Amino acid sequence: MNKKYNTAAQRLRQDYLRLVRDPVPYIIAHPLPSNILEWHYVVRGPENTPYEDGIYHGKLMFPAEFPFKPPSILMITPSGRFKCNTRLCLSISDFHPDSWNPAWSVATILTGLLSFMVEKNPTLGSIDTTDREKRQLARESLEFNLKDEVFCELFPDLVEEIKEQIQKRKTEVEAQNAYLAERSISGTSLGDQGYGLLGSTLTNIFVIVGFAAFAYTVKYVLSFSAK
Numbered sequence: 001m002n003k004k005y006n007t008a009a010q011r012l013r014q015d016y017l018r019l020v021r022d023p024v025p026y027i028i029a030h031p032l033p034s035n036i037l038e039w040h041y042v043v044r045g046p047e048n049t050p051y052e053d054g055i056y057h058g059k060l061m062f063p064a065e066f067p068f069k070p071p072s073i074l075m076i077t078p079s080g081r082f083k084c085n086t087r088l089c090l091s092i093s094d095f096h097p098d099s100w101n102p103a104w105s106v107a108t109i110l111t112g113l114l115s116f117m118v119e120k121n122p123t124l125g126s127i128d129t130t131d132r133e134k135r136q137l138a139r140e141s142l143e144f145n146l147k148d149e150v151f152c153e154l155f156p157d158l159v160e161e162i163k164e165q166i167q168k169r170k171t172e173v174e175a176q177n178a179y180l181a182e183r184s185i186s187g188t189s190l191g192d193q194g195y196g197l198l199g200s201t202l203t204n205i206f207v208i209v210g211f212a213a214f215a216y217t218v219k220y221v222l223s224f225s226a227k
Contacts (some may be wrong), residue, residue, distance in 0.1 A: 008066040009036050015106040027110045029060075030154045037062045039071075040154050041110055045138050049118050050131040051079065054138025055162065056117075057151045060109065063094070070100040073113060076148065077141050080134035081117050082126055089124035090116055142166055 012031060019029060029041035039060040045051030058075035073093045075082040082088055089095040092104065092112040122128070129137075142162045145151045152159050 004064045005037075008062060008064050011067050012036050012039075012062065012106070018105065019107055022107070024107050024110045024114070026114060028155070028158075029106065029110060032150075032154075037064065037066075039106065040150060041113075042151075042155055042158060043114060043117065046114075046118060050134035051081075051118070051138050052135075054079065054141040055145055055158070056141060057145050057148060058113075060106070067102040067104070069097055070094050070104075071109065073109070076151075077144055078137050079117070079141070080127065080129035080137045086125045088113075088126070095124065 013036070016031060026044045026046055027041055029039050032038045032040070039062070041058055041060065043051075043056040043058070045054035045056070054077075056075060056077040056079050058073070058077070061072040061074070063069045063071065070093055073088045073090060074085055075088070076085060078084055087093065087095070090112065091099050092109050116123075142165060146159065146162060
């Protein structure tokens with residue numbers, strides 16, 4: 001068992017160094033400091049997909065027999081693509097040990113995961129949601145991840161970035177609400193002015209009509225008296 005573990009640990013250290021030198025696009029990953037067999041990864045939602053602007057946290061659970069046996073793959077953050085905290089049935093996961101290739105690295109696994117994520121092929125552990133639901137979950141993913149202690153511990157730089165993004169969103173919403181409130185007040189004021197002008201005009205009309213009626217009445221009375 002110790003010999004197997006040492007082989008797995010050595011290989012995973014090598015894979016980690018490769019990842020640091022040559023990162024996988026849209027993905028970062030770190031092993032737990034206390035257990036190199038448990039890795040946590042973060043996927044940034046690629047552009048022009050329903051996952052854009054989302055940040056998705058998951059983990060890889062490597063067996064002591066790695067690289068001769070594949071890892072379990074799970075996603076923790078709700079994405080609309082995978083069930084949370086559920087082993088995913090992928091050709092690169094422990095669901096398919098017969099198709100596993102020991103030459104595959106952690107980078108290979110993460111690349112395969114991202115590729116499958118942006119596709120729509122169903123598998124055990126996947127779910128079916130609309131693009132609108134996925135975009136909503138992408139927006140909610142930021143605050144969700146901040147509640148995860150392991151995420152905050154392993155990805156402190158990303159935590160600060162997320163906090164800045166959340167604050168930026170709040171500032172934009174507050175500015176938009178203030179603008180709409182100002183527009184509403186201005187519209188009400190203009191409406192009041194319009195009603196005031198209309199009322200003044202109608203009053204003048206009534207006065208003129210009343211005066212004309214009075215003048216006609218006086219003229220009629222005088223004419224009748226003269227007869």
